[in-house]
Amino acid sequence: MRSLALSRSNYGPPYTGMDAILIHLPGGPINGWFSGCNSVSRFSKVVTVHNFMNILFVLAHNDDEYFCALRMQEEIRLGNQVFIAYLTYGGIQAENPDVRISESIKVLRKFGIDETGMLLIGHRKSIFDLHLHERSVDACQDLDELLKNTAIERIYVMAWEGGHPDHDASHMIGVAFARKRNLQSQIYEFPAYSRFHVMTPLQTSSALLTTKASRMDALKTLASGFSYKTQRRTFIAMLPGSIVQLLVFGYQNYWRVPDERNYRNPPHAGRLFYERRFKISFQEFARNLRALGSLTSGDR
Ligand SMILES: [Zn+2]
Numbered sequence: 001m002r003s004l005a006l007s008r009s010n011y012g013p014p015y016t017g018m019d020a021i022l023i024h025l026p027g028g029p030i031n032g033w034f035s036g037c038n039s040v041s042r043f044s045k046v047v048t049v050h051n052f053m054n055i056l057f058v059l060a061h062n063d064d065e066y067f068c069a070l071r072m073q074e075e076i077r078l079g080n081q082v083f084i085a086y087l088t089y090g091g092i093q094a095e096n097p098d099v100r101i102s103e104s105i106k107v108l109r110k111f112g113i114d115e116t117g118m119l120l121i122g123h124r125k126s127i128f129d130l131h132l133h134e135r136s137v138d139a140c141q142d143l144d145e146l147l148k149n150t151a152i153e154r155i156y157v158m159a160w161e162g163g164h165p166d167h168d169a170s171h172m173i174g175v176a177f178a179r180k181r182n183l184q185s186q187i188y189e190f191p192a193y194s195r196f197h198v199m200t201p202l203q204t205s206s207a208l209l210t211t212k213a214s215r216m217d218a219l220k221t222l223a224s225g226f227s228y229k230t231q232r233r234t235f236i237a238m239l240p241g242s243i244v245q246l247l248v249f250g251y252q253n254y255w256r257v258p259d260e261r262n263y264r265n266p267p268h269a270g271r272l273f274y275e276r277r278f279k280i281s282f283q284e285f286a287r288n289l290r291a292l293g294s295l296t297s298g299d300r
Pocket of ligand 1: 060061164
């Protein structure tokens, strides 16, 4: 009979995506010779199999999956269940919200993800584009409610970078969720855009996950940008930066969100991109996000 033995304790620290499971192949009499040994015999074969981890991506808009698509594809390839929370709906250019959602669904399907993992919180709670910083508690509570029976083991959030207020608000909601579930060691951030760069981190930390994507994955991700017909102008503006990150570097880095970050301070010195573009000051943003409480205030 086939037996399974984990390469380390079944109940130890969270597995990384690359954890291998040692499978003792049925070896008949040969396996029988080693039946008294606890160690894995040389007749065992090491293979990588999925761990069925539940992974959560916390996003602001229907199209933000573009910025973490390589990692999503990698998680799916590892056999993990991917949940994607979208915390707003609609768009300030009067885009049809249903069209934006269907654009996301279409792109996710290209990456091998079906819509059952989509948590359309913005749509459920009527949190419109650009207003997440005013509705952070509603979004956070709904995320908790939708996942109350689901053990999430790793979280990806949009980086704290001052590009779009909804991105930074979704970051803080993801951090609050992680802290409530004691998942600080398993929360990673990925960049979208800031005043300085596209898809390039402003801040780094000591822990890093690197996605090693194939050129085909990178090309597929870049091409998916053209599927967002309602956001064409934005994606064209980001195209040069996207090409550099996806096709020249061919990978994306995910840095662990540092515990010591103080969210009372803006992501960087000087005027933030969203302050200039959307006329929302960091002071207003931070005042509204205080509603999330000490989970993200830096007072812990
Ligand atoms: Zn966005």
